[in-house]
Amino acid sequence: MEMRDGEQPGEANCSPEGLVRQVKLATKTAGAELAGENALERYDGGAFSQVLATNRSESGNGLNAFTYLRMNKRLFEADNWRNFVEFVRSMSEGGQNTRLPDSDRIGTDLYVGFIKQNNVRKTCEAALV
Incomplete structure (x- = not known):
């Protein structure tokens, strides 16, 4: 889903964008939902x-x-993380925010932290009830 035709070597004779268009058309024709995932480790x-x-x-x-x-530790490098946060925000807005900024000028309100083990147990117990 993240690959572009222009990024592929000519001798590969492939079209990742064309493949995605075909799948989108097939899901629309069949009345099915479309889900996807990234194929490469890219953070740009x-x-x-x-x-x-x-x-x-x-x-x-x-x-x-x-x-x-x-996802790995490279995702949490400053520029990669800013790109990812903006991507997630844009996806939550239905993809309407079409331009990712070059830098995060407004800051983020996203917090990444560890869950304490006793909280995990309580959550599991609550889920089993």
Whole structure:
């Protein structure tokens, strides 16, 4: 979902954007929901923008779900994290925020922390009731 045709070597003779268009058309024709995931470990705004473009659809067959794969410590590097936060915000707005900023000028209100073990147990117990 994050790959563009122009990023592929000519000798590969492939079209990731064309494949996504085919799948979107097939899901629309079948009345099925469309879900996707990223294939590569990329944290740049261009890759996130491509997923957002896939999510936007005037015909009503945007993404119903998206799984972000390949999360590792590189995701939490400053620039990568800012891009990811903006991507998540844009996805939660239905992909309407189409441009990822070059930098995070307004700051973020996102918090990443650890869950204490005793809280995990309480949650599990509550879920079993």
